[in-house]
Amino acid sequence: MTSRRETQLLARAAEYSAAALRNIRKEFPNDIRSTMRFAGDFPNRPRDLYPAFYGCFDWHSCVEMHWLLVRLLRTIPDAVPADDIRTALNEHFTADALKGEAETFRTKGSRARPYGWGWALMLHHEIAGWDDPDAQTWSANLAPLSAAVTDAFLGWLPKQTYPVRTGAHNNSAFGLSRALPYARSQTENPALLTAIQDAATRWFSADTDYPAGWEPSGADFLSPALTEAELQASLLSRTDFAAWFDRFLPELPAALLTPATVSDDSDGQIAHLRGLNLSRAWCLLRVADSLPAADPRQPLLISAVEAHADPELDHVSGSDYMVEHWLACYAVLYLTAGSRDQAGRAPQRAET
Structure with missing residues (x-):
């Protein structure tokens, strides 16, 4: 972390973790989705289907x-209520609860494709790489869900x-990006990594002149253009990424560098x-960090980073549940971006 983002994170980590602890245990309201296979085939309550991930309004x-919570506990344990976080994770990451999650995933499927799929693997990756006794237990218990x-x-x-080039859960690039670090860690079984690399090449390698000036749509929480670029930054060498990015976005449109206006936090789609x-x-x-040193676009990108992030960091909690049940995740993703995210990036070649 840069010192600036580290300072921002340390100032807000307790608040963000408190919001997450409240919401992972908040079962209602819940936007539960379940395909009915026969009369009466519907859960009485969310935790009947999702014994670990029943809170936060929806599964993903x-x-x-x-x-x-794992990310904060792992990276800045002294700045968060570590005992409370461990207690909550031990409650939810039991072998029985996660076996139930895997069974639900296999028998009922998941509508959160690939968004929730990628986050599930990112969660396991965060835990599995941590030399901590609790984490090793949690990792073993997560294995059935990750296999599913x-x-x-x-x-x-x-x-x-x-x-799927959308700004919401069906976005193909973001789901693959979240799954990529876990896939890279599975050195004894590279099938998932190969499938991700093949799909990204097939879908995105030939993209040119992307119409990013059309963004955003009214309910986006992801940028179709930037999530694609971030995935490619994770898969390509620095030199190859710069060449691809030149073709993909020959110019950086103002619409992509200007923060979106939020008019109503209580409206789940506008929020x-x-x-x-x-x-x-x-x-x-991530894009700025992946371009060659002294690339003239870097100052413009970094300026846009701060313009987008700084005003939002204070909206993560204390506003409306339609914001609070998920937004802290994106604040922490941004504030802790750094070496651990680089696990999803291809090895860099020397510049020529």
Whole structure:
């Protein structure tokens, strides 16, 4: 972390973790989605289907907010209520609860493709790389769910002819980006990594003159242009990425560098735009960091990073539940971007 982002994180870490702890245990209201296979085939309550990830309004938000808690506990344990976080994670990451999550995923499927899938694998990756006794137990307990998610990716990616270029959960690039570090860590079974690399090449390698000036749409929390660029930055060498980015966005449109205006935090779709500003900040930071040194676009990108992120960091909690049940995840993703995110990036070649 840069000193600036580190200072911002330390000032807000207790607030963000408190919001996450409240929300992962808040079962209602809940936007539960379940395909009914026969009369009466519907849960009485969310935790009947999701014994670990029943809170935060919906499954994928609950998964990513658990990632937030692990990330903070792992990186800045002295700045957060570490005992409270461990207690909550021990409650939710039991072998039985996560076995139930895997069973639900395999039998009922998941509508959060690939968004929630990628976050589930990112959660496991964050835990598995941590030399901590609790984390090793949690990692072992998560293995059945990660195996189910991996199988789902392997069944889906080869037949997905076209990417989904949207600013919400179906966004193809962001889901792959979240799954990529976990895939890279599976050195004994590279099938998922190969499938992600093949899909990204098929979908994005030939993209040119992307119409990023059309962004944003009214309910975006992701930038289709920037999530694609961030994924490519993770897969390509620095030199190859710069060449691809030159073709993809020959010019940086003002619309992509200007923060979105949020008019109503209580409207779940409009409130997505707060997440757009923070996820854009993360993507812009990753893109700037992936360009060659002294690239003339870097100062413009970094200026846009701060313009997007700084006003949003104070909106993460204390506003409306439509914001609070998920937004802290994007604040922490941005504020902790650094060496651990580089696990998803290709090895860099020397500049020529």
